[in-house]
Amino acid sequence: MQTLRLTPEDTAAAAAILRRGGLVGIPTETVYGLGADGLNSEAVAHIFEAKGRPQDNPLILHIPEAGWLDWYCRDIPDSAYALARAYWPGPLTMILRRKPLVPDVVTAGLDTVGMRCPAHPVCRAILRVAQVPVAAPSGNTSGRPSPTTAAHMLEDMDGRIDAVVDGGPCAVGVESTIVDLTETPPRLLRPGGITLEQLEAVLGEVAVDPAVTRLMGAGERPRAPGMKYRHYAPRAPVTVVAGDPQKSAAYIAQHAGAEDGVICFDEFAPLFAERDVEKLGPAADKGEQARHIFDALRAFDHTGVPAIWAQCPDPSGLGLAIANRLNKAAGFHVIQV
């Protein structure tokens, strides 16, 4: 299959491919998604094939406005509308009870569905023209770091999907926050572009699923099925070093082998001048760190380093999402200094 390269002006072409059951790489503000018509079971099945994604891992539906929620969801709590008013369009996915119209293949048979209204203008334009909810996981091969540029998306999907729309680098860089509103209190399943603090400002108490901060044991079932898989992982093993940035940099400098790769805050790059280094962003700028995290993890797959060491921000604000992605890439191999 030849994968078409589309530009932001090609909205109509992208929507037409979706409507006839094809697969399109679409830019969102978080990461690139691998989209298909979410009401077309056959098209959605092709997403799983293209990604090599386990069948028991449900997909989220993307809609152009909150008004579409009622078509696909039932028993919608007031909190969903309050969150939509505060943070949609934006990097937030809500888990709600689904209506029978939503195909089983989207929800992996669950009676809930993840709903998201993305903010990227090109994505919104495609959704509006297509007039279907678009099922879209992150556009990486299953297990690899999520794509934050069209080039990343092509690295994994060239020849496997109908088209990729190049909407530029993603402004957020980590995936949407997932909050389950079918429980009381609501539960954070995946930290992302909307922070826990922002959720609490609207919802009050929010439970944090244990899968966010630690490895799930063999008998445990995380609420977001995707959280159980090794994820975001480059080919080389990753060790995360968490704690005060001065101390974590010193620890890495002392313990990393000469050939090892290092992911560090910008200020500490000179310390690792002899090594293969990916800069995450300034220690105090989590927005920059979020934009760079997946690119940094991907970059080492082109270098063949035997191991990767990474500094990690504190868990406040966007730090919770960045630390979660780093920890998952490391299989939760974390050293606290």
Ligand code: TXA
């Ligand atoms: O930012 C994002 O959310 C990106 C862009 C493309 O929108 N999409 C994305 O999708 O990250 P994906 O499939 O890579 O991650 C969705 C996560 C998975 O861990 C999945 O298990 C979980 O959401 N999920 C989906 N539906 C669910 C449901 N009904 N209940 C619990 N977890 C669900």
Ligand code: MG
């Ligand atoms: Mg994903």
